[in-house]
Structure formats: C-alpha cells, structure tokens
Amino acid sequence: ILASQLYSEAKKYLPSHIDIRLVSKNSKESEEGGDFIIGTHALLYKEMRGFDLIMIDEQHRFGVAQRGVLSGQNSIEEKRAHVLQFSATPIPRTKALIDSALVDFSFIKELPYKKEIDTKIVSKNDFREILAHIKEEISKNHQVVIIYPLVEESENLEYKALNDATNFWKARFENVYSTHGKDRDKEKIIEEFREKGSILLATTVVEVGISLPKLTTIVISGADRLGLATLHQLRGRVSRNGLKGYCFLYTKTKEHKRLEEFCKTNDGFKIAEIDLMLRNSGDLFSGKSQSGKEFKFLDLSSDEKIIKEAKNLINL
Secondary structure, eight states: OHHHHHHHHHHHHSOTTSOEEEEOTTOOGGGOOOSEEEEOGGGGGSOOOSOSEEEESSGGGSOHHHHHHHHHTTOBTTBOOEEEEOOSSOOHHHHHHHHTTSSOOOOOOOOSSOOOEEEEEEOGGGHHHHHHHHHHHHHTTOEEEEEOSOSSOOTTOOSOOHHHHHHHHHHHOSSEEEEOTTOTTHHHHHHHHHHHOSEEEEOGGGOSSOOOTTEEEEEEETGGGSOHHHHHHHHTTTTTTSOOEEEEEEOOOSOOHHHHHHHTOOOHHHHHHHHHHHHOOOOTTTOOOSSSOOOSSOOTTTOHHHHHHHHHHHHO
16 A cells, blocks of 8 residues: 555656656566566565665565665676665664664654644543543544554454454444454455545554555554554554554553553654663664664663764764
C-alpha cells in the first residue's frame, strides 16, 4: 500500500519525461525497467544494476544485510550508489550508527502540520471509558483502529487475539473491518475501510505509512510486548490531517516505566534515544544481535558528548 501511495505521488509531482515504474511481487517483468523505480521488498530479488541513488523508506523494516544488498548490487567497479535512508523512529542500532558517526544524517524537526495526540496507558478497568470514547469519535465520522498482538489465540499470551475479538466489535458497531499480515486481501480491506469504515481490527500490519485521513484513535492491546519504535509508528497513523488524536496503550503489566517514558513525547528521535538507553545498540555491522552492549568502554546512549569531542579532535 505504501509503495502504491508513493508511486501515485511520484506520478503527480515528477516531470512526465521521467519513466516511473512500480515493482512488487505481483508486477510482471514487462512492466519493469524505467529511470525511477518505486518498489517493495521485492526489489531485493530483482536484478537492479546501474542506479545512482537508492532511497530506503522506513529503513527499520529492512535488515542490515537487506540494506547492504540494495546498495551493493548497484556498485559498478569502484563506484557505489548514493544511499539515503528514511525513518520517523530510528531503532537503537540506527541511532547508534548515527551517534558513532558511521553514517551522516539530516534531522527534519518540522512537521507538515501540528500533531496533537494524547497518549495514555490503560487497563481492564478503563474499558468502559474507552468504549464511550470510541462511540463518540465514530459519531463525529472519525475512524478507530484497534491493534491486537496475535491473529489466533495462544496459550502463551494473556491478551485476546484478533479473531476472538472480532465478534464483540461487530455485535456493537457497524462498518467494522478486520485484517492481518497474512490476509491476501489486506490491501483491499484497508482501502475499503479508509473510504467507509468505522473500526479496523488489525495486527501491526498497519504500522507503516498507510494514509487514513479520518483516523483519530488507536488502541494498542498488549502494548508492553511491542518495541517503542513500533508503538511510535502505530501512533503515527493517527491525526495525519491535524485532527485531535488519541493513543491508548492497553497493558496487563504493573510495571509501566518504558510506556510512561513513551507517553511523555511524540518526538521519534527522543523515543529512539530512550529505546537505545533501554535496549542498547546490538551489532552495528552484521545485524546478528538485535540488542545488547557491543562496546566495552563506550555507552552510546549516554556518551554522546564524548563522541562529539572525539569527532571534533579527528577533524582538527
């Protein structure tokens, strides 16, 4: 869905003489080629030689090796393609790469419009309040997304699964849609929800980039099980057109320190710093380790000033 949205925007704004193509697992070889290609992870399995610029959106959704493939396959002799990576919420490893000067970065602080989103930790005792809030938002022709941690019930999980909750919502509300990552019709369902839905029940499949202009509320069940980057991406679906937004973090745990820190800021960069402090950087080069300390004498989450001083000395 995100690739299709970017393709439509590119066709709208770029000059007509630029040959723009969309590549996904469903595209035919006869449709491929062009000067400017927009694609999904399917590009990892295509022969993509000779491009001068590679742009990786939502870079935290690509592994270290995958990003290496995208940039490496366009190397010709000693020349390498320029690589730009985008992320609204850098994961700990990405933040560590920035802090240790292994990549250059630009920080865009301005938003295209002001976002006002209230984030609140909720429990089972708050359910009536949440239900009343959802009814009120739907009465205003606004939309609601409810995120579930799993599709099917699991003995190892104390939260309701998506399939178990569907009947509850459909019995109480109209225009309720449901989808998940393995649903073949997920794109069609999300697009239909965008046009005429009230509530969308989903897994984290809606995490990235999907434009839902009327979405004002997101309820995330089992929020304690998700990383801060994922939580921020999910919250980012809300209030994309300036409407007042709400994010409810439903948890059954009693220790909320991590979620409390998340509630204090809507700044993706600050959230990345908190994530780095709590989880550490992991392996910066191979990607084999997702978290855990890799430096014996340096803490990338707290030694930023030392790193800056070292960089200045190198540049003297």
